Amino acid sequence: MTALLKVEGLVKHFVAERSVFGRPTAYVKAVDGVSFTVEAGKTLALVGESGCGKSTVSRLVLRLIEPDAGRVTFEGRDLGALNAEQLRAFRRDAQLIFQDPYASLNPRMTVSQILTEPLALHNLVPAAGRRERVEELLRLVGLEPRFARRYPHEFSGGQRQRIAIARALAVEPKLIICDEPVSALDVSIRSQILNLLRDLQDRLKLAYIFVSHDLAVVKHIADRVAVMNLGTIVETAEAQALFAAPRHPYSRALLSAIPVPKPRARRSRIVLEGELPSALNPPSGCRFHTRCPYVIARCRSEVPQLREDGTGYATACHRTGELPGAEAILPSDGGFSPTLEKLVAAFNAAEASGRPGVIS
């Protein structure tokens, strides 16, 4: 099976300072040699702290900004070689959902206008059929068709995110990049949107690049995970394998920092000391060495390569294999009591019997 999207050696440096003659003197190395693939119908999660370059990668993939080096191929076509018209056609196949549903919808347009615009732009549906298509899209994301005449301010955050998803779906894309789509939402609304994204993936065979710093959410939605630190991928693996036994010290630190909804959960914690280094002047050698609890002299001088172990699990660390086991990082006994399990199930039963996510 060929990959839907293939990213090879992507580099993007932003100019941070210029001399008086306008010559660049300092660069922020936002993305520095990133490679990954996304299979059709699957979810790749890009994980990392603020400023690690995960959002820049998602913009590079859509060619919203131009890379300094590297190649992005979508269904075998090199995106860098596309002219403006071909690029527009490509944007039908790949869409983007943003974090803040309050800022990403035009307040002066009705929902109907918001959803009709991509249809008209790509000339997908004849004018006469557009109204019907808008209603269909609203139903698809669990909103009532009569909402089409309303404006964004009349909706709650979760409903707005549904509208943003409907807009992305309007052009029937194959890939949707979700940039922190649930970070701004409340817990109960967040679970609705995550369920919706899951359902849509199953029904429409969508591929997602899911950018997030919330690892609990990532574990729930991702098939594959790439962990980023300061512009590079330090570890990439199947989600299940990574969460079961993370290998890179940075992945371990991230996983061990997730607060678990279970008082007195037994786990080993790696609390990172020190500040996140600046991408303007990343540390020599391994970029994680300033905060790594397992650092040795070699880490300071030599850049570790991302090495795959033959099972699709790749780690960029000199000390892979030497590190202690990672079993206790995620608690295995975080389960609910059987009674609580049944009580929670009652919420799902109520949802199944009612109108899914429709709010009148």
Add this chain to the structure above:
Amino acid sequence: MTAGPLIEIEGLRVTFQSDDGRMTHAVDSVDLSVANGATLGLVGESGCGKSVTSLAIMGLLPKQSAAVSGAIRFDGFDLLDVPDATLRDLRGNRLAMIFQEPMTSLNPSLTIGDQIAETILRHRGGSRRAARERTIELLRRVHISSPEKRIDEFPHKLSGGMRQRVMIAMALACDPQLLIADEPTTALDVTLQAQILDLMRELKAANGAAIILITHDLGVVAEVCDEVAVMYAGEIVERAPVDELFANPQHPYTVGLLGSIPRLDRRTSHLATIEGMVPNMANPPAGCRFAARCPFVEDACTRSPPPLALLSATHASRCIRAPLERLVS
């Protein structure tokens, strides 16, 4: 000092009046108490009244538009009934608050040292030199590296995690007895969140201060709190010790919140969702405020508002169908 709780809130009600005369009941008959050295988690989603409760304790609600009634007893004072001057003496001194947004709650035109020293000078007096020394010590306590240099920096030079630590240092300047932390880690990365939570645990152990932690993250609650109060639509719907709440929740809303957290221990295909929306607080429903979204609703729920009833000495739930286990067995 008596052995009673440090702060005791009784029948707190906050009503906002909008320009067109409509009344919104943001907080309704809230009873809470926190003992010395204990951490209370106040949990709920946007608009449930948790932040308004904390602003009421601090006396920071706008007097023109917010009508506050009830009693907030703190160490012999009724905070709702003391003169403004007394309140100003207490705030920043024995009562302190950490806000969610460290960027907007620090003054961008003053160095962090000046901002922390201001609190010390206002409440403790003394020389500028002594205040500066105390500030350096505080910065060191919140694990800011080379505090002698950092003290003269402006907030924009610091990262989000450092700013939040500066806020905490400022709140601790006068060794407060009660610290209110309003979503102190929401804007931070997980690794920083872990640092800040460790710091809060450390401070509680060192100072014996009481903490009210306001959050929507049940994971954070499980890590640092002793007791939890869950708020929904302006009311406390459940109150219990932390172990009890997670092992045996007795309000359907708490159950829904727990079910909607993505699980780390195993893979679930579907998360629990709480259908529908929070009721309009300008016109709250007659019965239980959660009834419209509750899978266990029955006729009696919608008739009259349920009381917050004790199920055991420490566990209270505002649900007439509790104990819930009999509904699913």
